Amino acid sequence: ASEESREKGEPQENAGNPADCILSKQLRAFKEGQGQIDVIRGKDLSEEIHLVIQKMVNLKADDETLNWDDFAILVRANDTAKEFCAALDKQEIPYLFMASRGLYTKPIILDIVSYLKLLDDYHESRALYRILNLPVFGFTHKEIVDLNYWAYKKSWSLFETMRQSSQFHLGAETDKKIYKVLSLLSSHVQMVRDKGATEIIIAFLTDSGYLKHLSQLPEQQAREVLGYLNQFAKRVRTFETNSDDRSIKAFLEEFNMELEAGESGSLAPDLETGPETVKVMTIHGSKGLEYKYVFIVGMVDKRFPAIERREAIAVPSALVKEIVPEGDTHLEEERRLFYVAITRARDGVFFSWAPDYGGLRKKKPSRFLLEAGLMDLKDQPHDEIAETKAEKAEKPVKAGGAKPVAYRSPNYFSYTQLAAFQNCPYQYYFAHILRIPMRGKGVFSFGSTMHNTLQKLFELVRERRGIGQGDLFSAAKVSDNPQITWEEVKELYQESWIDDWYSSKAQKEEYRAKGENILKEFHEQNKDNWPDNRYTETGFNLKVHANGVVCTVRGKIDRVDNVAGKLKIIDYKTGNPKDKLTFEEKEQLLIYQLAAAELFRDEVVALAFHYLDNNTEQEFLGSPEELEKIQNKIIETITDIQKGEFPPCPSPLCKYCDFYQICEFRQG
Numbered sequence: 124a125s126e127e128s129r130e131k132g133e134p135q136e137n138a139g140n141p142a143d144c145i146l147s148k149q150l151r152a153f154k155e156g157q158g159q160i161d162v163i164r165g166k167d168l169s170e171e172i173h174l175v176i177q178k179m180v181n182l183k184a185d186d187e188t189l190n191w192d193d194f195a196i197l198v199r200a201n202d203t204a205k206e207f208c209a210a211l212d213k214q215e216i217p218y219l220f221m222a223s224r225g226l227y228t229k230p231i232i233l234d235i236v237s238y239l240k241l242l243d244d245y246h247e248s249r250a251l252y253r254i255l256n257l258p259v260f261g262f263t264h265k266e267i268v269d270l271n272y273w274a275y276k277k278s279w280s281l282f283e284t285m286r287q288s289s290q291f292h293l294g295a296e297t298d299k300k301i302y303k304v305l306s307l308l309s310s311h312v313q314m315v316r317d318k319g320a321t322e323i324i325i326a327f328l329t330d331s332g333y334l335k336h337l338s339q340l341p342e343q344q345a346r347e348v349l350g351y352l353n354q355f356a357k358r359v360r361t362f363e364t365n366s367d368d369r370s371i372k373a374f375l376e377e378f379n380m381e382l383e384a385g386e387s388g389s390l391a392p393d394l395e396t397g398p399e400t401v402k403v404m405t406i407h408g409s410k411g412l413e414y415k416y417v418f419i420v421g422m423v424d425k426r427f428p429a430i431e432r433r434e435a436i437a438v439p440s441a442l443v444k445e446i447v448p449e450g451d452t453h454l455e456e457e458r459r460l461f462y463v464a465i466t467r468a469r470d471g472v473f474f475s476w477a478p479d480y481g482g483l484r485k486k487k488p489s490r491f492l493l494e495a496g497l498m499d500l501k502d503q504p505h506d507e508i509a510e511t512k513a514e515k516a517e518k519p520v521k522a523g524g525a526k527p528v529a530y531r532s533p534n535y536f537s538y539t540q541l542a543a544f545q546n547c548p549y550q551y552y553f554a555h556i557l558r559i560p561m562r563g564k565g566v567f568s569f570g571s572t573m574h575n576t577l578q579k580l581f582e583l584v585r586e587r588r589g590i591g592q593g594d595l596f597s598a599a600k601v602s603d604n605p606q607i608t609w610e611e612v613k614e615l616y617q618e619s620w621i622d623d624w625y626s627s628k629a630q631k632e633e634y635r636a637k638g639e640n641i642l643k644e645f646h647e648q649n650k651d652n653w654p655d656n657r658y659t660e661t662g663f664n665l666k667v668h669a670n671g672v673v674c675t676v677r678g679k680i681d682r683v684d685n686v687a688g689k690l691k692i693i694d695y696k697t698g699n700p701k702d703k704l705t706f707e708e709k710e711q712l713l714i715y716q717l718a719a720a721e722l723f724r725d726e727v728v729a730l731a732f733h734y735l736d737n738n739t740e741q742e743f744l745g746s747p748e749e750l751e752k753i754q755n756k757i758i759e760t761i762t763d764i765q766k767g768e769f770p771p772c773p774s775p776l777c778k779y780c781d782f783y784q785i786c787e788f789r790q791g
Contacts (some may be wrong), residue, residue: 159471159529162422162497172210175418179216179401182416182471185352191217191276191399193415196408197464199427201225203420204403209399217343221404226358226388227381229351231337236378238327239371241308246280249591255281259332260304266297296617307331320370322624325562330354335557335785343400345557354390356560406464417468419461422476428457462489532765535664535675538711541760546776552769553782561781563624569634570697573735574660574681576642577695580612581656581682591720605653612646613639657690658683663718667754669761676757680715682733685721690727692719693740699743700734705750713745713753718756 163178165171175196183189198204201222211218226232234257237250245251255262255270273291274284285301291299307330314323317591328334337345362377363369381388402414419428465472474492478485492498543552554557587605616638625631661683665676682693692715701708712730719727731742745753769790783789 126748152381156168158468159473160497161471161473162492163418163473163475167477168206168481171420171475171477172207175207175473176210176214178215178473179416179418180214191401194418195402195404195409195412195416196415196418196420196466197404197409197467198420199429199460199487200407201405203426204581206404207420211403212444217400217621218403219400221402221408222390224387224389226351226354226390228387229348231348231352232355232388234333235324235327235352235355236375239320239323239375241282242323243372243375244311245282248274251281251285253612257331257333259486260300262297262300266293266300269297294593303354314370317628319363319623320371320374321356322563323371323625324356324359325560326336328560329562329784332785334561338553338557338559338782338785339787342557349557349559351390353558353560358388401629405688406460409467410463413467413469415468416473417464417471418473418475419464420475422474422489422492423478423480424489426486427461427489428454428491446572449683458491478603480767496535532672532674532761532767534672535677536761536764537676538678538714541676541757542710544760547772547774547780548763548769549771549786549788550780551764553786559782559785564695565625565630565634568621569638570695572616572621573638573641573697573700574695575621576612576616576638577645577682578659579615579619580607581654581659583607583611583615584653584656604651607646607650607653609643609646609650612642616642628715640736641738648738655685656682657685661722663715663722664690665714665718665721665756667761669758670765672765674761676714676718678714678718680719683719685725686728689726689728690719690723691731692716692727693733696732696734697735697736699736700732700739704732704741704743706752709743710753710756712743713749714757716745717750717754 131634163171163174165174179194180196183191196204196207198207201224204220204222208218208220224274227236234253237247240247240250241254252267252271254260255267269291270281270284270288270293271390273279273288274281277287279287285305288298288301305325310330311323311326314326318326337348339345340348359374362374366377367372402412406419419427474489474497476486476488476492478487480486488498492785540555543554584605584607587607620635622631623633658680659682661680663678663680665672665678667676680692681695684693692712694712694715709730712732715725716730727744729742729744731740733740771786773788773790775790776785777786777789780786780789
C-alpha cells in the first residue's frame with residue numbers, strides 16, 4: 124500500500140497478517156469549507172474579555188442565521204468564568220454559566236437552609252441575620268444594625284431581641300417588619316410536627332413573598348435562580364423518598380454531613396428550553412457538546428496547562444499494580460483536555476490570553492499555542508510577550524449593543540402545557556418558562572394515589588391472565604376471569620398512598636376513607652368480569668409540524684382496554700360526569716385518539732372519562748372534524764408559544780390559578 128493511502132486510513136488489500144494492518148488515527152473533515160482558527164490577545168484580562176465579547180458580537184452581526192446558542196466560552200477552571208459572566212451581564216448578552224458543582228453555595232439555597240435552621244432552632248442568630256437581609260422583609264441596614272446592637276448588649280439571641288423589641292422603641296415601621304417575620308416563623312413551626320421538608324420550603328417561599336420577588340426579576344436572572352431552586356427541591360424530594368424520617372431536623376442532619384464531607388451540590392442546567400444563551404462552562408463540562416463557535420480563554424502558562432497538584436500522600440510504587448505510563452502524565456492529561464476543547468467547535472475556535480492578570484509577573488502564552496504553531500515569537504524583544512498572528516490581521520470592529528433576549532421554544536409539549544397557554548399565556552410563563560415551584564394540594568396527592576393503585580391493580584389482572592410477567596419464583600395464576608380479593612386491592616392502595624400536601628390530619632383521613640370506598644365499589648363492579656385491559660400508563664409522542672418546525676406532544680394514557688378486538692381509551696377523573704361535554708373538555712382524549720393512530724395498530728372505537736367519585740364513565744369518540752380541529756388547535760397554540768409573547772389574561776378564574784398570590788395582573 125502506498126504511504127499516501129495509509130495516511131488517509133484507506134483499507135488495505137492482502138491484510139491477512141495482523142502486522143500488516145495499519146489503523147490510522149488521522150482526523151478527516153467531512154464538512155466542506157474552511158474553519159476559523161484565531162488567537163485573541165489582550166493587554167490585560169479586562170481587554171481580553173472585551174475582545175472575546177466583541178468577536179462574538181461581530182460574528183453574530185455578520186451572519187443573521189446565528190443566535191447566542193451557537194457560542195460557547197470554555198474555561199479551565201470555574202474561577203476564570205466569573206469575570207466573563209460579569210462582562211456578558213454588563214453588555215446585556217444572555218448567558219448560562221454551566222458550573223457542575225456549587226448548588227449549595229447559591230444565595231437562594233443558603234436562604235432556604237437558613238430558614239429551615241430557624242425552624243429547628245429559633246436562636247440560630249446567624250441564620251436569622253441572613254433572613255432579615257432578604258428584600259421581601261424590607262429591613263434597612265440601620266434597623267438590622269440596631270437589632271444586632273441590642274442583642275449584643277443584652278447577650279440575647281437575635282430572635283429573643285426581636286421578641287423583646289418593643290422595649291427598645293425602634294419605631295412603628297420596624298415593629299411591623301419584626302411582627303411579619305415572627306408571625307411567619309410561628310405559623311411554619313406548627314407545620315414542622317407533621318409536614319415534610321418540601322412542603323415547609325414551599326410554604327416559606329410562598330407566604331414570605333419570596334416567590335413573587337423571584338418572578339419579578341429579569342427573565343434570565345429569574346430562570347437561573349429558579350433553576351437552582353428546582354434542583355434543590357429535587358434533592359430534598361430524594362431525601363424524603365429515601366428516608367423514613369422526613370422532618371426538617373433529619374434533613375438538616377443529612378445536609379450538614381454532606382457539607383462536612385466536602386460536598387457542594389451538583390448542578391444540572393437545562394439546555395433544552397428557554398432563551399438563547401451563550402454557554403459558559405469548564406472544558407470538562409463541555410464533553411459531548413458542540414457549538415458553531417468556541418472561545419477557549421485564559422490560554423496562559425500555569426493556567427492551561429494547569430500546575431500539577433501532587434497527592435498529599437504518595438502511594439508507594441510497589442503497591443501500584445497497573446503499569447505506570449512514562450513521561451509527564453499530568454501534561455499529557457492537560458493536552459488531551461486541550462484536544463477536547465478544540466473539538467467542541469464546528470465552524471470556528473478562538474484562543475484568548477493576556478500577559479497581565481493582576482499578578483506581579485507577566486504571563487506567558489500557553490505552550491499549547493506554541494506547539495500548535497499559532498504563535499509568532501520571531502523578532503520580538505526579550506521582555507515583550509509575543510504578538511499573535513490573529514492580532515496582526517484582526518481589524519477591530521466596534522461592538523454594538525446586544526439584541527433583546529430571544530425566546531427559544533421547546534421541541535416538545537404536554538397537554539398540560541398547551542392547556543396552560545390557552546387558559547393564560549402568563550400562567551404558562553410562570554409554570555413552564557420560569558418553572559416556579561408551587562405548593563401542592565391534597566386533591567392532587569389523592570389523584571396520584573388512585574392512579575397508581577389502579578395501574579397496579581390492572582397489572583395484577585393482566586399477570587393473572589397470563590398477559591403480564593408473573594412472579595419468577597412461583598407459577599402465575601393464568602385465568603380468563605382472574606380472582607382478585609378486596610384485601611389485595613386494599614393492600615395495593617396502602618402501598619400507593621401519597622402522604623403529602625393535605626391541609627390537616629383530618630383532611631388526610633377523609634381522603635383516605637374516600638379512596639377506600641371508591642376502590643371497594645370498583646372491585647364490586649368488576650370482580651366477576653374484569654375489563655380486558657391491554658395497557659396502563661402508556662407513553663406516546665405525537666409529531667406535529669408548527670411554523671416549519673417538527674414538534675412533539677408527549678403524554679401518558681391512563682388505560683387502554685380491548686373491546687372485541689378494538690381499543691377503548693380511558694382517562695381517570697375526579698369529580699362527577701357532566702351532562703354534555705364541550706369540545707374543550709374533550710380535548711385531552713381527542714389528543715390521545717390522534718396519538719393512538721400512530722401508537723397502536725388496532726382501531727380506537729371509544730374514548731371514556733372514568734369518574735372516580737361515583738365510578739361511572741362518560742363515553743364518546745372523536746369525529747374526523749373534531750380530530751382535524753384539535754390538530755389545528757395544537758399547531759396554532761405551539762405557533763403562538765414560539766412567538767415568545769406571554770400576555771396575562773385576567774378573568775374570574777384567576778382565583779383558582781396556582782400563581783394567584785404572585786401575579787400582579789390577577790382579577791378578584
